[in-house]
Structure formats: structure tokens, C-alpha cells
Amino acid sequence: MKKKIKINKIKQIALKIIKRQGYNETESRQIFDMRLFAQLRGNDHGFVGLFGWNPDKDKNAGEIKTIRETKLSALIDGNANSAITVMQKATGLAIQKAKVSGFGIVGTKGTYNSTGAIGYYVKQIAQENLIGMAFSGCDAYVAPYNSNEAVFGSNPMAVGLPTKKDPVVLDFATTGMTWHDLTEKNILNKKLTPGRGYDKEGKPTLDPKAVMDHGASRIFDNTYKGSGLSFIIEALTGPLVQAAAFGILDEDADWGNLVMAIDPELLMNINEYKKNMTKLIKRYKKARRLKGVKELFYPGERGNRMSERCLKQGVVEIEEELLEKMVAEAKA
Amino acid sequence: MKKKIKINKIKQIALKIIKRQGYNETESRQIFDMRLFAQLRGNDHGFVGLFGWNPDKDKNAGEIKTIRETKLSALIDGNANSAITVMQKATGLAIQKAKVSGFGIVGTKGTYNSTGAIGYYVKQIAQENLIGMAFSGCDAYVAPYNSNEAVFGSNPMAVGLPTKKDPVVLDFATTGMTWHDLTEKNILNKKLTPGRGYDKEGKPTLDPKAVMDHGASRIFDNTYKGSGLSFIIEALTGPLVQAAAFGILDEDADWGNLVMAIDPELLMNINEYKKNMTKLIKRYKKARRLKGVKELFYPGERGNRMSERCLKQGVVEIEEELLEKMVAEAKA
Numbered sequence: 001m002k003k004k005i006k007i008n009k010i011k012q013i014a015l016k017i018i019k020r021q022g023y024n025e026t027e028s029r030q031i032f033d034m035r036l037f038a039q040l041r042g043n044d045h046g047f048v049g050l051f052g053w054n055p056d057k058d059k060n061a062g063e064i065k066t067i068r069e070t071k072l073s074a075l076i077d078g079n080a081n082s083a084i085t086v087m088q089k090a091t092g093l094a095i096q097k098a099k100v101s102g103f104g105i106v107g108t109k110g111t112y113n114s115t116g117a118i119g120y121y122v123k124q125i126a127q128e129n130l131i132g133m134a135f136s137g138c139d140a141y142v143a144p145y146n147s148n149e150a151v152f153g154s155n156p157m158a159v160g161l162p163t164k165k166d167p168v169v170l171d172f173a174t175t176g177m178t179w180h181d182l183t184e185k186n187i188l189n190k191k192l193t194p195g196r197g198y199d200k201e202g203k204p205t206l207d208p209k210a211v212m213d214h215g216a217s218r219i220f221d222n223t224y225k226g227s228g229l230s231f232i233i234e235a236l237t238g239p240l241v242q243a244a245a246f247g248i249l250d251e252d253a254d255w256g257n258l259v260m261a262i263d264p265e266l267l268m269n270i271n272e273y274k275k276n277m278t279k280l281i282k283r284y285k286k287a288r289r290l291k292g293v294k295e296l297f298y299p300g301e302r303g304n305r306m307s308e309r310c311l312k313q314g315v316v317e318i319e320e321e322l323l324e325k326m327v328a329e330a331k332a
Numbered sequence: 333m334k335k336k337i338k339i340n341k342i343k344q345i346a347l348k349i350i351k352r353q354g355y356n357e358t359e360s361r362q363i364f365d366m367r368l369f370a371q372l373r374g375n376d377h378g379f380v381g382l383f384g385w386n387p388d389k390d391k392n393a394g395e396i397k398t399i400r401e402t403k404l405s406a407l408i409d410g411n412a413n414s415a416i417t418v419m420q421k422a423t424g425l426a427i428q429k430a431k432v433s434g435f436g437i438v439g440t441k442g443t444y445n446s447t448g449a450i451g452y453y454v455k456q457i458a459q460e461n462l463i464g465m466a467f468s469g470c471d472a473y474v475a476p477y478n479s480n481e482a483v484f485g486s487n488p489m490a491v492g493l494p495t496k497k498d499p500v501v502l503d504f505a506t507t508g509m510t511w512h513d514l515t516e517k518n519i520l521n522k523k524l525t526p527g528r529g530y531d532k533e534g535k536p537t538l539d540p541k542a543v544m545d546h547g548a549s550r551i552f553d554n555t556y557k558g559s560g561l562s563f564i565i566e567a568l569t570g571p572l573v574q575a576a577a578f579g580i581l582d583e584d585a586d587w588g589n590l591v592m593a594i595d596p597e598l599l600m601n602i603n604e605y606k607k608n609m610t611k612l613i614k615r616y617k618k619a620r621r622l623k624g625v626k627e628l629f630y631p632g633e634r635g636n637r638m639s640e641r642c643l644k645q646g647v648v649e650i651e652e653e654l655l656e657k658m659v660a661e662a663k664a
């Protein structure tokens with residue numbers, strides 16, 4: 001069951017938890033903003049992430065450092081900080097560079113948890129009238145096509161495109177099941193859809209726990225296409241950014257991310273481009289629908305709609321159990 | 333049945349046909365090179381493409397013009413030339429710009445046929461130690477997820493990554509059936525796999541001809557993920573590059589393409605990056621395989637293998653009927 005709660009109220013509760021996890025004022029606000037964005041969209045990376053993988057600030061976290069920089073690019077060492085704050089810094093830098101030079105690409109290494117919804121970062125880029133692209137790496141728990149052994153991470157990709165109104169934001173994981181899906185099914189004692197998971201010996205399993213214990217999830221489309229895409233994302237978030245967590249499951253290996261911003265003005269006038277986007281969106285929206293389908297949503301539209309509906313009332317929808325858990329944690 | 337034929341021999345035959353189609357020496361060589369690349373890989377865009385959509389040089393073809401240019405970018409008007417020669421020019425420009433500035437992005441508009449296999453172009457980029465990305469647009473014949481009406485083109489994407497040896501080259505269409513698949517099934521009088529195609533009224537059909545006659549193919553994975561990816565590619569190859577063929581089927585509308593080259597040195601030392609790539613490839617190759625699977629291929633590897641085997645013998649494999657057709661056409 002979902003419940004509506006005032007955003008001001010959940011902000012107080014969440015910030016208490018985040019600060020207790022060791023984050024300063026700025027970091028806490030950044031983490032909260034990403035979680036609220038995701039929660040408002042019914043995305044996996046909402047407030048449940050406060051209890052997710054490595055949520056506490058690492059005792060060894062140092063300064064976020066830029067270890068390589070050019071006019072168009074930077075490589076950032078997250079130095080064990082929250083991936084959310086590191087990715088936020090990377091996004092800001094990519095925007096800044098693209099605004100000056102037309103293109104910005106920033107890689108991050110040295111983090112050990114999730115950036116959350118990467119659609120959040122490319123949306124910020126698109127809101128600056130730039131095309132945003134982002135890719136995220138993590139430990140291996142996804143088997144390539146034709147394999148039953150974990151080699152890839154969940155390997156999401158996100159693209160944000162500016163329009164006259166809300167940006168188009170595509171954000172999807174190339175795994176058939178996210179870590180969140182597995183955790184949730186495990187807690188609720190639910191079985192997996194057949195054909196989606198393997199245990200550590202590579203045997204098909206319906207048990208989420210068996211997948212989480214050195215087993216593997218299938219690729220989203222179960223073909224060479226999705227698997228190839230995941231391979232590319234593994235390369236862009238490991239080899240290309242000096243992060244160690246590629247091809248392997250190793251808690252000591254750092255995770256990598258990549259974010260890019262491209263100025264459409266490199267190719268054409270932004271207003272002409274936006275006019276074209278309006279035309280494409282209109283055409284798409286009025287396409288004939290399959291029976292029972294009420295509306296065709298362009299990437300990110302459904303999330304925007306959900307989000308706006310709540311924001312108008314100043315509320316956010318949240319699972320009752322999660323809210324209770326947060327309230328208890330904030331009081332503790 | 334496939335037959336082996338000396339590359340020198342097929343080159344003579346193909347060049348005769350291509351020149352007869354109105355192309356000059358340089359254009360003919362570029363078209364032949366792309367077709368040979370595809371043929372050697374068993375890719376759809378091999379010599380069969382000589383008889384494909386708009387193969388002849390357009391009577392109205394003018395000069396290929398750069399209509400916008402910056403240090404990092406160019407927008408090219410193909411001016412009704414072959415998309416292969418236009419994409420080849422765009423690729424060369426993207427490489428040149430990335431070598432000087434670290435990044436190059438080139439859009440094309442004003443063409444009315446297919447660039448062929450876009451893996452061909454990103455491979456050239458990767459061979460220059462740059463990361464290549466390419467996207468191609470065309471007329472609409474693919475329905476978005478939840479729709480049964482054509483809005484998208486086949487919308488392929490390709491990524492090329494440099495390695496110590498052969499580049500990794502991913503190249504796939506976001507449609508469930510390519511135009512080539514449909515044409516081939518139509519000629520051979522074969523039925524479509526159920527659930528893959530719609531006729532012009534949106535009714536499910538097994539008839540390839542019904543799909544080709546203002547019907548629609550399904551998205552490759554039949555989910556919002558593949559559909560979202562196709563939407564993004566539609567935007568990058570239409571609205572972003574001033575090409576008119578987006579969201580519609582209109583023979584008068586020009587098709588667009590986008591190609592990018594990114595220098596890995598923007599983020600890290602190329603040799604370190606390549607060492608990492610070797611590690612990723614090795615890890616991937618030794619992953620446990622599903623029963624009956626002899627080998628796991630990284631993106632582009634199978635094609636490279638096929639290609640090398642033939643190149644060593646100086647031959648190419650070709651369908652007997654296609655060869656006969658080519659021989660007849662060359663003599664005509």
C-alpha cells in the first residue's frame with residue numbers, strides 16, 4: 001500500500017537519516033534530491049535506497065579529486081564518497097565544459113555504491129539545453145547472452161534530450177532484473193519469473209537469493225543485442241574510466257560511471273531542433289495504440305506526469321512499510 | 333547455397349554494376365568496400381544491397397556540402413548522393429576533428445538510401461584509436477512498443493571500441509525485423525514469426541508484404557526499453573540533423589545519420605585503457621557457457637572471424653542466386 005506524505009515532512013525524516021549516515025549538509029541535500037526525484041517517479045532508486053548497498057559515508061572517504069582534465073573532459077576520483085555526490089559533481093562539470101566548448105565528457109572512479117537513477121543526471125543536462133548521456137557500472141551479477149555466469153553489472157544507460165517543455169529522458173538497465181528487483185522479491189519471499197535467473201553453479205533458479213549469492217540475472221532482451229549493449233557499457237564504465245569493477249564481483253573493486261553533454265548547436269540551431277522535437281513527439285503521441293493501451297508515453301513522460309501530479313499537491317507517494325521504517329530509523 | 337568466389341573476381345563484377353548505376357571511380361570504390369565488409373560478415377548490407385532501395389545515383393545529386401561547421405562538429409548535406417559516400421565523408425571528418433580536438437560529431441541529411449552496415453564506419457573510427465558511435469535514420473516502418481503503427485525507422489546504433497587487436501564493434505537494429513528480412517521472406521514466400529508484424533490497419537499479420545505495404549514491424553525486444561532507444565535514435569537522426577524522415581513514411585523526405593568520435597585520451601592513457609580492454613575481453617571469453625554454446629563472441633568478433641577466414645584465402649562467400657544475378661547484371 002502506498003501513502004501520500006508531504007514532501008516537507010519526508011524531507012525532514014530523510015535528511016535526519018542521511019546526516020546520521022555521516023554526510024554533511026551539501027551531500028545530504030544532493031542525496032535527498034536524487035532520492036526524491038526517483039521516489040516521485042516510482043523508480044527503484046527512491047527512499048528505499050537509504051537502506052540499500054553501502055548507504056553510509058565511507059570512513060575512508062577523502063576529497064573528490066580531478067585526476068585528469070582537458071577543456072572537454074575530466075576524470076574524477078570519487079575517493080570513496082557517495083556515488084550520488086560524485087556523479088552530481090561529474091554532471092556539473094560536463095555541463096560546464098559543454099557550455100564553453102560544445103562537448104563535455106566526465107568519467108568517475110573510486111566509488112562503491114550506486115549513483116541512483118542516472119536519468120536524474122541526464123535530465124539536468126537536458127534542462128541546460130544540452131544532450132545528456134550517462135552510463136553506470138557496478139559489481140558483476142548479470143550473465144551475457146549464451147552464458148549463465150555473472151560478468152556484467154546492471155549497466156544502465158540514460159539519454160536526455162532537450163525539448164520545448166520537459167526533456168525526453170530514457171533510463172533503463174540492461175539487466176533483466178535489477179538488484180532492487182531481487183532484493184524486493186527476496187524480502188517478500190516471491191519467486192522469479194522462470195528463465196530469468198541462474199544460481200552460482202549456473203543452474204536455472206526461481207530463488208532470488210540464489211541469484212544474489214554469486215548467481216546471475218539474464219540480459220533484458222535475452223539476445224546478442226542487449227548483451228552487446230551491456231558489454232559496451234561495461235567497457236565505458238570500467239576500462240575507460242580506470243574503475244576496477246568490470247567483469248568481476250569483488251567488494252574491494254571501485255565502480256565507474258561516465259557522463260557526457262553535447263550541445264545541439266554543434267549541429268543546428270537549438271530552436272529549430274526543438275521545433276523538430278515537438279513534431280516528433282506529437283507524431284508519436286497520436287500513433288495508433290494496441291488494444292487496452294490508453295496512451296503512448298515517450299521516454300520519461302510517465303515519470304514526469306506522476307511527478308507533477310504529486311508536486312502540485314506538495315506530496316510524494318511512498319510504500320507504507322518503507323515510511324514506517326524511515327520514521328523508526330530517524331527516531332533511533 | 334553459398335559459394336566462394338575470389339574477391340578480385342567479385343570486385344570486377346560489382347564495380348561494373350556500381351559504375352553502371354552512375355557512380356564515379358571514388359564513389360564506386362567506397363560503395364564496394366562497404367558492401368564487401370558486410371558480405372564478408374554475412375551482414376544484410378552485402379552485395380544484395382546493389383539491388384536494394386534506391387541503388388542508382390540520383391539524377392539530381394549535387395555536391396556534398398558542409399552546411400555548418402565548428403572545431404568539433406559538422407552538418408553535411410548529402411545533396412541526394414549515395415548515403416554510403418556521404419557517411420564515409422562524415423566518418424572521415426569526425427575522425428579528423430577528434431584527432432585534433434578530442435571529439436568530433438558529424439550529422440548528415442539530404443540522402444535517400446541506406447548507409448549500409450554502420451558498424452563499418454565505427455570500426456574505422458576505432459581503428460584510429462578513437463571510440464566511435466553511429467546512428468542511422470530512414471522511413472518509418474517500425475511500431476513503438478504498445479502501438480501497431482509505423483513511427484520509427486529500423487534505427488540501428490553502432491559503437492566501436494579500440495583494443496590491442498581487432499576493435500569491439502556493436503551494430504544492431506532496434507527493429508525486430510529489418511527491411512532486408514522482410515524483402516527476403518517476401519521473395520522466398522516465407523511467413524513471419526507470429527507477433528512480429530502488423531498490416532496497415534494494425535492487424536497482426538504473418539505476411540511480409542503486408543508489413544512492407546504501410547504496415548509495421550515490432551521493436552526488437554517488445555518492451556519500453558528497445559522502444560525508448562529507438563525513439564532516441566529517431567531524434568538523433570531526424571530533429572538533430574535537419575533530416576525530414578522522422579516519424580513518417582514519405583519517399584520525398586530525406587534521411588539522416590549521426591556519427592561521433594571520442595578520444596579515450598580525454599579520460600585516460602590509451603595504452604592503460606587497452607590493457608583494461610584486454611582484461612575485460614579475456615574475462616568475458618572464459619565465462620561459463622549455456623549448454624550447446626561453443627564460444628562466447630564479444631560484439632563484432634564473429635564477423636571478424638568469418639571475415640579473416642575468407643580474407644586469408646582471398647575469397648568471399650556469396651549466395652549462388654545473388655552471384656548469378658550480379659553476373660547477369662554486369663553483362664547486361
